[in-house]
Amino acid sequence: MTSPTLAQRPASTTRPSDVRVGRVTFGRVLASEWVKFRSLRSTWWTLLIAVAAMVGISALISWARNARWSQMPPREAAAFEPIITSLRGVDLAQLAIAVLGVLLISGEYATGMIRSTLTAVPKRLPVLWAKTLLFAVVTFVSMLVSALAAFLVGQQLLASHGTTLSAPGAVRAVIAVAGYLTLVGVLAVALGFIIRSTAGGIATLVGLLLVAPGLGQLLPSDWQPHILPYLPSNAGAAMYTVRADPTLLSPGRGLLTLVIWAVVAVVAAAVLLRRRDA
């Protein structure tokens, strides 16, 4: 495939000497998950796409807004808000994060790696906690940096229409975008454990994040306020939106709603992981 020298040499007849073996601890499971995370090239590509989407798409939108400022229809001009404009890449970044979260576990089921993982950690649940924690930390750190970069680049490109980090709501919006993406990541890992297949997991997440809000518009209008704001993507929008929007929850309630989504998914994943055959 890659090289013609891909061959084995005869096995050795002298077995390696004694080795000290410790107990399985949560810290060790976490370290093992980190080895697995960093040793797949697809991890880094997908994460790079998330960063590129967050910074690149945001910059592009900011640049376009400024370049076409004079041609903007009055309604759009009235709705313009520089902080959100410079963070608009979140819409695409969430997909990359969702894909990566699902892949972290569906890749193990697809290849059979899960059997090795659960033979090393037969209590199973530490694997779920470790994967979730690891991915949450990686996502939060990388997306916080990306969102901050997107904001700073975006405000530069918006030029006179831009604002600064000291504007009311700016810091909260940057942190909230990273927080939203982190919770989407947690939801994705949990769904990966529940659904086990890459295609199924990604389809479910795309449905939940992108399709459900659109479908919700078809509901009777008096139902909508009771359902739509609680969908994950709308709860997320509530977290990072700066200008008050009557169709959305308050930032705090948006965060709470999304946390509940994530917790319910993780608990369901835990129950199924313990109960099902690997």
Place this chain on the structure above:
Amino acid sequence: MIEAHELTKRYGSKVAVDHLTFTVRPGIVTGFLGPNGAGKSTTMRLILGLDRPTSGSVTVDGLPYAQHRDPLKVAGALLEARAVHTSRSAYNHLLALAVTHGIRRSRVDEVIDFVGLDQVARKRAGAFSLGMGQRLGIASAILADPSNLLLDEPVNGLDPEGILWIRTTLRELADEGRTVLVSSHLMSEMALTAEHLIVIGRGRLMADMPTQELIARSSGQVVVVASPDAARLREALAGPDVTVTDAGPDRFEVRGLAAGAVGAIAARVGAVLHELTPQQASLEEAFMTMTRDEVEYHSHPIPPETAGGAPDRSAA
């Protein structure tokens, strides 16, 4: 030591493992034998806690596998289906496993050297041949120097040199006092490797005994005799528990008498003997006899075409 008690696993209405009770003892290589689909792999997955038993229980060194605090030290496994992420290198695969038990990095290099994969350890495991995949599986099985080893069809895809290497390694591991359970559907392989055999068919226990005993028991007592005085000798051999069957001109098979007894009778009646051979059934035959009714997928001969065409065809 692996102890299964009334171990049962159902998938829907299909019973994969049916009230299995057995003990795998340390110090010897135990062969786990059965036709494909007999439930060998399922049993191994149950031992490792990958599947939950429907009823019954199985312990490794006295505890269910999942309750051990250092599971990889207790049991190392090579499972039949590959259990490696295809995009990860062999080195990182083993490292990820080692890290869960705080095993030093140099141990990973040592086991890679041992199985002979050092030149390809940094390549993605997905590019490995079946034999290399098996070697990687063996490396992960011995990584934590476990006291129990479970190997599901380890010789699959190995070249003759690799097979010999596996055999010697398994013997050594057993000689050191470890418990070694090796599954196979190849009886000839097991006859060479295993001192004790556990035979299952359709999930049920069919035999649990030393390899030699299994062979001896299934042999029955067949003596092949060739003699120019065949007719006279057959007459003299006749008795209530003796059956004699033809086996070519002046040759026949005697059941129910030992070779020595046949020789003595021949001497008494003055029959010349050209051949007097006690037959020992191979393990292969013993196994076939035992599991004839237990194989899940029989092959049936295709019925021969009726000459002259089927009668119903002319009616159509």
